[in-house]
Amino acid sequence: MHVLILTACLAADPSACADRLLPAAESPDMGACEALAGEAAAAWLAAHPDLTGRDRRCAPLSEAPALELSEVAAGVHVYRGADAQLSPENGGRIANLGVILGRDRVAVIDPGGSRAQGEALYAAIRRLSDKPIGPVVLTHMHPDHIAGAEVFAEAGAEIVADARLPEALELRRDTWAESIPAQIGADAWAGTVLIGPTRTIAGPEVLDLGGRTLELTPAPRAHTDSDLTVRDSATGALFTGDLLFRGLTPVVDGSLKGWLDWLAQPHGGAPVIPGHGPVAASFAEASAAQQSYLAALREAVRAALDAGQGLSSAVPAVAGAMGPLAGGWADYQATTARNAAAAYAEMEWD
Ligand SMILES: [Zn+2]
Known part of the structure; x- marks a missing residue:
């Protein structure tokens, strides 16, 4: 080729x-x-x-430069992102990405954090298979997961996302197009255009790749307001997008309550591929640390609200109360402070 x-x-x-x-x-x-x-x-x-x-x-x-993929289940290949926030060192390549090989076509779960990463994912796929590419599933709106989508649109792939994603992206596109090159470097971002899906789904849907199907399940407002999961019928592998973080501190950009509710539901999956961090053997293994973190965040914010603290004193109080859980999480202090503010705004009117 x-x-x-x-x-x-x-x-x-x-x-x-x-x-x-x-x-x-x-x-x-x-x-x-x-x-x-x-x-x-x-x-x-x-x-x-x-x-x-x-x-x-x-x-x-x-x-052509190609991403390094590892096969975590039969025909399920994963790129492991850096466990860090955006930086010039990682060039925005922080999200986990997936490739699922069907008999008739190749699916992509999140096309990467820049045009350059999308191209390198495309080159890695073409080393595995010359079958048509698509669907490319966007697990949610965040650019570290979806900024590579245009490469696959140019390759003729259908880009599928939750029905809430286009509006969420529209609201933030200009801000991200300006802020991300400043965070990762203008050359790492060069040529990137943030595009949305070519088709959206408003409820669960099954997509046939030939010999295996993918079950797409939109989630209520949780990590963001456009999350969905992807389960592979052939292996049971579950891609959760950022509904699960491991290693990198979880970011609350939707609803803390909704996220804890989602975590309390049974999801199964083996293996489980989180949006960030190492692949886990089970949902319980994948979610335990994040569940503790989010529950502690809710408790600490509730305590600050019960004590009548305003936002400016609640944020450092919550960050202090969360300090003992810092072990094993990257970018803990900064992300926890932002999460405290987001949770405060959400819970203030409970
Ligand atoms: Zn995210």
Whole structure:
């Protein structure tokens, strides 16, 4: 297989250039790729006016950078994100991503935190399979999970998400497009366009990959207001998106109450692939530490409210009360302070 690699530079800074992989020109051989290259590059640049093209070439797939995936169950491959918040060191590659190989097509669970990561995921998939790619499932709105989606849309994949996701993304897209390059570096973000789904679901749905199905289950407001889980029928593997965090401190961006309610329901799954942190053998193993953290957060916020504390004194009081649980969590202090404020606002009117 051959792919088109376009060297693109920021229009605002022509010295900042990066190689972009354009799936539209994917071809069985060099000649076929070259026949498509001119038109594919021109169309892509027209859709990305902040970039200019400097050079392009068709190359064997083996020359494209690829993510390292590990097979956690038969035909279920996972990229393990860095257990940290966004930084220049990790380039935004902090979320766990999944690839599920069906007989007829290949599903993706979260396409990654930037255009570059989406391309590297695409290249990793193409080393495993030449079957059509799709559905690409977005587990929720957060950009560390979904910013690579455009790569797969260009490859012809259907992008599926919860019906609440488009509006949530619309409200935040401009803020994220400005803040994330500042957090991970403009070159790590170059060429990224935050797109939403091509199709949404408003309730549970089963998608057939050939020989195995994926069960998509939207969750009530919890980590965010657009969470869903994906279960693979062939292996029982459960992708929870950020409904489960391990290692990286959980972020409350939806409803603390809703999240604790969701955790109290039976979910099963083996293995369980959280949105962040190591793959677990069972739901109980995957969720125990997060359940303790969120329950303690609720208790500490309730205590602050019962004591009549205002927000500005409640946040440090909650962070102090949560201190003993810090072991094993990355980015604990900063995230816990933000969670305290979010939980306070939610519980203030209970
Ligand atoms: Zn998230």
